[in-house]
Amino acid sequence: MKFLPKSRLFQGIAFLAASFLGFALLSFVVGKLLVFMPEPIGSRSSLFVEGAKITLLITLYSAVFGLIVGVLLGLARGSPRPWLRLPALIYIWLIRGTPVLVQILFVFYALPELVPQLQLDEFWAAAIALGLNVGAYNAEVIRAGIQAVPPGQSEAARSLGLSNVKTLRWIVLPQAIRIVVPPLVNNVVALLKDSSLASTIGLLELSLAGQRISSETFLPVPVLTTVALLYLTYTTAITLVTWMLERAMRLKAHV
């Protein structure tokens, strides 16, 4: 971290920490509010809260995993070297060409048959399957973002004697980030919703919790409405955070 201005690094970390805190606070408030809801919600609020927690955690883990996969694949996908580009291309083709539900089922049921060491529990099977899935979509976003940085930027950096890696690190990626943040967050919003598919392998996340309460109480309307509103609350919160982040980044360098 020799060059990055400390203040900007600090701002980034502070923003991330504030976002996490905001989400924790939001979850806490939502949990408290659910208790005061009329039957059948109030008495079963803890099950909703537990489900929402699993949904958020699985989204967090698979989003981080998917970001790492996406950056690596995106770089490989845009590489001039065929031995990097081709595997990335095949991976993206496979993942985007098959349903995410099948991928979750595959990681949970089929993978342990093929590789006995990979016997994952429901949570990690779903987190990894979702991460691998969103990674493929992120890769395309990141490749497009890198290509959107004008070639003159790399030329200028290279003409100053910066190596390829340093050019990427200091010039191309920082500019690509501003371009890719909105579509990447869209992917996270999609991920949060897709995490409901993990209910098929028996992971008790928000939608499975809703299904259970609904069939237990025979009151699908209030229960499933609550479930939908909880998803909506979180997706809206994510979108709001990004909107703030975009604004902050744009104000610094441009306008």
Place this chain on the structure above:
Amino acid sequence: MSEKLLSIRGLQKHYGAFHVLRGIDLELGAGEVICVVGPSGSGKSSLIRSINQLEPYQAGEIHLYGKLIDPARDVDRLRQEIGMVFQSFNLFPHLTVMENLTLAPMQVRGLSQAEAEARATDLLKRVNILEQKDKYPSKLSGGQQQRVAIARALAMDPKIMLFDEPTSALDPEMISEVLNVMKDLARSGMTMIVVTHEMGFAREVADRVVFMDGGRIVEQATPDEFFRDPKHPRSKLFLSQILQR
């Protein structure tokens, strides 16, 4: 004969079927200022972009201090010795003016931030733009951006400066502020190759004018000879066309 700083021998370049450079030989001594002129498409830009390996060439040799440059191995070292100024400035929009100047010296030369900033401050003073050091490039005029770009290239302490039509993207009233900085630089003894359409600048500053057409160097002469009495019919035609305006 004294050792030439840069010598180019038999440089050939193709863009697919298009033969851009058809065997260029050019020598450059320390402190010399060469202006490369000629119609568009004549290969001027390709020539200077080949010199610091921004574009590959298919045949020919480039020697720096008498040492043959291997395009596969010496690229980063070569580029540290050669500064480049682009037509479209290419400042880094996400970095302040000061950061634009300090990035490469810190990342490539390993200077400390204090050293790099001290050097950058001197250079920004020299191009007369120090008061803008904390702004982002988008807040500056074209002329100011190009002066920052010149300072950024100088921050690496290059032996040669290449200018690729540095004033072609500028509004007319900003051209002279950039040319003045370049004149100062030439007077200070910097070795320069300038691709330009500014004939006044070439006449005043160049030690030698190189006229290119169709991927070849058609004529090389002192500015006095070239502008007063061009030898080649192509040079005559070019000058008559450009001076009519």
